[in-house]
Amino acid sequence: NASVMPRKKSLRGGVGAVGSAMAKYFHPNEHIHEKYPENFQTRRLENVTIIGDGTELVRQQQQRCYYCTVPGIDDVLHIVAKHFKVEQPPAIIFEEERLPTDASPNGSAVAPSLSDQVEESRRSLQDVERNVLSRQASAEDIAELRGRGIEVYDDDEPAPENSWAQPSVGEWFTPTICPRRAN
DSSP: OOOOOOOOOOBOOOTTOEEEEEGGGSBSTHHHHHHOTTTTTTOEEEEEEEEEEEEEEETTEEEEEEEEEOTTOOSEEEEEGGGOEEEEOOSSOOGGGOOTTSBOTTSSBSSOOHHHHHHHHHHHTTTOOOOOOSSOOOHHHHHHHHHTTOOOOOOOOOOGGGOOOOOOSSOOOOOSSOTTSOO
16 A cells, blocks of 8 residues: 655745746746746656736636746746645735735734624624614603703604605506406
8 A cells, every 4th residue: 555645735926925836837937838848748847937817818718827937938827726736835825825824914913803803893883772673762852862962863764765755657556456367
């Protein structure tokens, strides 16, 4: 039984990251064909540097790609991100690959955790007056709320953007005979 070494997971990409990939996955592939005409299908390119990321049309699909410089090739090539193995991490990870626990370039956390967001929401609702009752607010309730400096709208009219006016085109009537049984 031959044991198989587990494949090391790629690091996350960013400008300045260095890695490797199979030559056949780089685009436009004319540059690879010129440099390695005999073995571009099986050759692994090493010391490839990422200089950016974006979306490119590869195999009739828009896919997330890294823009790279390859030693010995003067042009900038691109490769679908999933085919590139990052071996030396970048100073700044691409936005699409950041985790909530990563620091952003300015040193602050990228996004608060979900539990922090929930706790913040709970704290913001602590000073809200409970007004979900099955009854209408009495004049005393309204006076008390206004006394605390809270605006109260008690006109029972819908907001202008929620009001509906009956269209004036056509004639509206209620049929006396069921239209489905008229035939």
